[in-house]
Structure formats: structure tokens, C-alpha cells
Amino acid sequence: MYGNAYIDPNEKANLILAEEDPQKLAEFEARIDRGEKIEPKDWMPKEYRKQLIRMIEQHAHSEIIGALPEGTWITRAPGFKRKLALMAKVQDEVGHAQLLYSAAETLGKSREAMINDLITGKSKYSNVFNYPAFTWADACVIAWLIDAGAIINQVANAKGSYGPYCRALDRICTEESFHLKYGHDNVVTLATGSSIQRDMVQGALTRWWPPIMHFFGPSDKISQHTEILMKWKVKMASNDDMRQQFLDMYVPKIWDLGLSVPDPLLKKNTATNKWEYTEPDWDEFKRVINGDGPCNAERLAVRRHAEEHGRWVREALNNVGSKYIVPLA
Amino acid sequence: MIKSLDPRVTRAQIEENNTITPLKDLDQWETYEVFHQKKRGDQHMHVGIVHAPNPEMALLFAKEQYGRRGMSVNIWVVGTRDVYTSDYDDTDMFDVSEKNYREAGGYKVMEKINKYKKANKIK
Numbered sequence: 001m002y003g004n005a006y007i008d009p010n011e012k013a014n015l016i017l018a019e020e021d022p023q024k025l026a027e028f029e030a031r032i033d034r035g036e037k038i039e040p041k042d043w044m045p046k047e048y049r050k051q052l053i054r055m056i057e058q059h060a061h062s063e064i065i066g067a068l069p070e071g072t073w074i075t076r077a078p079g080f081k082r083k084l085a086l087m088a089k090v091q092d093e094v095g096h097a098q099l100l101y102s103a104a105e106t107l108g109k110s111r112e113a114m115i116n117d118l119i120t121g122k123s124k125y126s127n128v129f130n131y132p133a134f135t136w137a138d139a140c141v142i143a144w145l146i147d148a149g150a151i152i153n154q155v156a157n158a159k160g161s162y163g164p165y166c167r168a169l170d171r172i173c174t175e176e177s178f179h180l181k182y183g184h185d186n187v188v189t190l191a192t193g194s195s196i197q198r199d200m201v202q203g204a205l206t207r208w209w210p211p212i213m214h215f216f217g218p219s220d221k222i223s224q225h226t227e228i229l230m231k232w233k234v235k236m237a238s239n240d241d242m243r244q245q246f247l248d249m250y251v252p253k254i255w256d257l258g259l260s261v262p263d264p265l266l267k268k269n270t271a272t273n274k275w276e277y278t279e280p281d282w283d284e285f286k287r288v289i290n291g292d293g294p295c296n297a298e299r300l301a302v303r304r305h306a307e308e309h310g311r312w313v314r315e316a317l318n319n320v321g322s323k324y325i326v327p328l329a
Numbered sequence: 330m331i332k333s334l335d336p337r338v339t340r341a342q343i344e345e346n347n348t349i350t351p352l353k354d355l356d357q358w359e360t361y362e363v364f365h366q367k368k369r370g371d372q373h374m375h376v377g378i379v380h381a382p383n384p385e386m387a388l389l390f391a392k393e394q395y396g397r398r399g400m401s402v403n404i405w406v407v408g409t410r411d412v413y414t415s416d417y418d419d420t421d422m423f424d425v426s427e428k429n430y431r432e433a434g435g436y437k438v439m440e441k442i443n444k445y446k447k448a449n450k451i452k
Contacts, residue, residue, distance in 0.1 A: 042417055072335035095394055102378045105360075111380065112352040119349065132334055168377070175398070298331055301343050308349040314356055317382035325409045327360045327378045 006058060006124045006217065006289060017228075020045045032233055037163035040106040040329060051234050052162055053107045054123075060100035061118045062126035065299050066146075067093045069129055073139040085182055089143065092179065096172050103164040105327050119304045127285060128211045130293030137190055137197075137204035143183030145208070148250055149215045151176050152242050161233035164329055184253075191257040198258075205254070206262045213263075213280040216243040247275040361387035362412055365395055366403040373405055384408070 017025070024043050031038065038044060067090045074090065077083045101111050117123035128146055133139050151173065158169035190201035217239040220226045229235040237245075248268070254261060265278045288296070331343045358380045364373040376395050381387035387406040395404065415422075429435030446452070 039417060041414075068335070071337070072333070075336060092397070095397065098379075098394055099377060102360075105378075110354070111357045112354060115357070116351045120351075134334065171376075297345060298333055298338070301331055301345060301347050302338055302341075304347050304349045305341060305343045307352065308347075311356070314358070314382075317386070318355065318358065319382055322355050322359050322382075323410070324355060325360065327409055328362055328412060328414065329375065329377075 032161045038161050039163045053109050056104040057114050060097045063093045063097035065125045065129045069133040072133045073136050092175050099168040103168040106164045127289040130288050130296045131211050137200040140186035141204040141208050144187045147179040156236040214285045218282050358382045360409045361406040363391040364405040365401040
């Protein structure tokens with residue numbers, strides 16, 4: 001589950017394209033324009049490799065951290081079937097993380113380096129998971145609407161230029177269809193249930209609406225960065241376009257259940273055909289993604305704990321004579 | 330100790346601001362390429378990798394990772410180190426566009442028949 005790569009706005013967009021072989025660069029860009037995929041051993045500009053590693057790595061981290069707020073409610077999900085389903089969903093998410101780490105590894109960054117960057121706080125992950133799942137209904141809203149957002153992003157990126165990432169995303173998109181249906185089913189059960197259930201799911205939706213609006217990231221300024229990433233089919237759609245698509249697909253469904261969205265300005269402008277809304281608080285987004293959110297510390301502490309406690313098993317099984325090889329595809 | 334909304338996390342008694350030594354190289358083991366067969370009669374196809382310490386565990390992890398949706402009847406694993414690959418730079422070695430004698434389309438039988446019939450005024 002993943003909304004978009006986080007690029008620090010202070011990072012200089014000093015693309016070192018000047019250092020790249022112009023003929024190789026032209027061939028590379030022509031290949032992408034033809035709709036062909038770039039594969040691991042192909043020549044690629046350093047910036048392409050760097051941005052893709054960052055994007056795929058962040059996506060992988062998001063999947064594995066995302067399992068934590070959802071996993072909160074496994075032991076107390078209402079009923080056996082819901083427990084089984086939520087466990088399956090969480091297992092899927094961890095599996096998606098594996099697929100994505102593997103795709104990032106084909107670009108030359110080792111899994112150990114990626115995990116180290118996550119647990120030291122150096123690498124980012126989807127900000128939405130830095131918020132707490134207070135009730136069962138929170139887990140349901142996440143499963144429906146956050147997965148919905150992730151699917152929009154993943155379907156777009158599956159048409160990108162890098163072969164291994166596209167293949168991983170195709171696989172992920174297939175499995176996500178269960179997540180979305182499961183999440184919707186849960187929310188519908190609550191919204192059409194008793195008044196206690198309806199209140200619980202409304203409360204969860206009200207709580208999660210601001211992070212959901214943050215999910216696709218701030219409006220992209222048309223910078224050199226965005227432009228070249230879209231040219232290279234690393235970024236497939238603008239943050240705003242994806243947010244609009246999300247609102248278009250899901251706000252009517254939310255209203256259909258008699259639930260309300262805590263934004264009095266939210267409406268579709270029939271003239272422009274675009275949704276209008278209160279601009280999300282991007283200062284809060286920046287604050288939380290840089291470490292000052294309600295759950296950042298806990299998420300990473302749990303991750304570190306898990307790595308540390310599994311270490312003796314990994315070391316016991318390791319072989320003398322192992323050597324590191326970049327995976328194929 | 331972290332007191333979490335997740336009772337499992339609370340039970341694990343995790344220290345806030347814990348630190349751990351960074352993962353060493355190969356902490357996550359080597360990789361194996363995974364091939365699965367969708368149904369009997371199909372060829373095995375590459376689906377991705379697993380990290381594993383040995384072939385037996387690679388097979389186990391491959392089943393867990395790639396076999397969750399009942400879409401396979403069989404899987405193979407091969408160490409990445411044992412897979413030899415060609416270079417994309419050499420893709421032109423597969424170009425056989427000048428070897429149409431290897432293709433059915435390289436033989437213009439109807440042309441010959443029609444030419445003969447025309448020359449001999451046969452319908």
C-alpha cells in the first residue's frame with residue numbers, strides 16, 4: 001500500500017544529466033518513448049536508478065509498516081472469519097513488501113541496506129501509517145480507502161518503464177482486489193449495522209480523512225524533477241490527478257452509505273468536472289513524515305525489535321561461502 | 330516500554346528508542362530465482378526471487394511467497410548464482426530476418442503454381 005514517493009522539497013533538483021553519455025541517453029529515452037521496458041542490466045542514467053530505488057524502496061517499506069496498524073486488530077477482529085481474512089490481508093502486505101524489495105534489489109541496493117535505512121529512520125514510508133488504529137472500524141476504513149488509494153497509484157505505476165517494478169505491481173494489483181472488496185465489505189457491514197457500529201465507522205472515517213487526503217502527497221509544482229520523472233515514466237501521474245481520481249471513485253460510495261466526510265467544502269464542481277476540497281494541512285504532513293507523528297517511534301521500534309529477535313535464526317542458517325549477487329529480474 | 334493499541338506489541342515489552350546493530354552483509358541470505366508451473370502441461374515460468382540460506386528453505390519460502398492463490402501446481406528454485414544470462418547488448422544475435430528459409434512464409438508455393446498455370450494457359 002503506497003501513495004507516492006516522498007521527495008524532500010529541499011533536495012536540489014541538480015540532475016547530473018550533463019555527465020551522461022548523450023547517445024546512450026537518447027537511446028534510453030527512445031526506448032521508453034516506444035513503450036518498451038528497461039530491464040536490470042540495461043544502461044540507465046544515474047538519476048533514473050537513484051529515483052527508482054528510492055520509489056520502490058519506499059513502497060516496500062510502506063507495505064511492511066502498513067501491516068502494523070492493521071495487525072493491531074487481528075486478535076480482536078469480530079468473529080473467526082474476520083480474523084482469518086485480516087490475517088490473510090496482513091500476510092499479503094508482507095508478501096508485497098518482499099516482492100518490492102526484490103524489485104529494488106535488481107537496481108543494485110542490497111536488502112540489508114534498505115532495512116538498515118528503514119530502521120534508522122533514513123528512508124521514508126507512506127505517512128498514513130504513522131497514525132493509530134484506535135478501533136476495529138479504523139482497520140476497516142484503512143482496508144477500504146487506503147487500499148483504494150494504493151490501487152490507484154499501483155495501477156498507474158504498473159505502466160511505468162522499469163520491468164521488474166511493473167511485474168511486481170501486476171502481481172500486487174491482482175491480490176489487492178481482495179483487499180478492496182474485503183475493506184468495503186467491512187465498512188458496509190458497520191455502516192448498515194447497529195447505531196453503535198455506524199457511530200464507530202463514522203468516527204473512524206472522520207479521524208482518517210485528513211491522512212487519506214494527504215495520501216497522494218502535495219500538489220506537484222511543475223519542476224524539473226517532476227518533468228523528467230514523468231518523461232522517464234518513473235512517475236506516471238501527478239499527485240493531484242490521482243487524488244481527483246480517488247475522490248471521483250470513492251466519495252460517492254462513501255455518501256451512498258450515509259456516512260459524512262468531515263470537509264464542508266468537498267463537492268464536485270460540475271463545470272470544471274473537478275472535486276473541490278479544503279486544502280489539506282501540508283505542514284502537518286511534513287511534520288509527521290519527518291518523525292513527529294503519533295506512531296512513528298512505535299512503528300520503527302517494533303521493526304527494529306523484529307529484526308533483532310530474528311537475527312539468531314538468520315545467522316544460524318547462514319552459509320560460509322555465500323556471496324552477494326544482484327537478483328535477475 | 331511501549332504501550333501500544335496493539336496488545337501483541339505491549340506484550341513484547343519493546344523499549345522506546347531501542348537501537349540495534351545494523352544488519353551485516355548477507356544477513357538476509359543469498360537469492361534464489363523461482364519458477365512456477367501454473368498447470369500440468371505448461372512450462373515453468375519465472376515469477377521472482379526469494380532470499381534463503383539453502384535450496385530446501387528456498388522451496389519452502391517460494392511456496393509461501395508465490396503459492397498463496399492456488400495458481401501453481403509445481404515450483405522450481407535455482408540459486409541466482411547458477412543462472413547464466415545473455416546481454417541485452419547482444420540482442421541482435423537473435424535477429425534471423427534474413428533467414429526466411431527457416432519459416433513457412435519463406436516459400437511462395439502459390440506464386441509458382443499460378444505462374445505456371447498462367448504460362449501454360451491452364452485455369
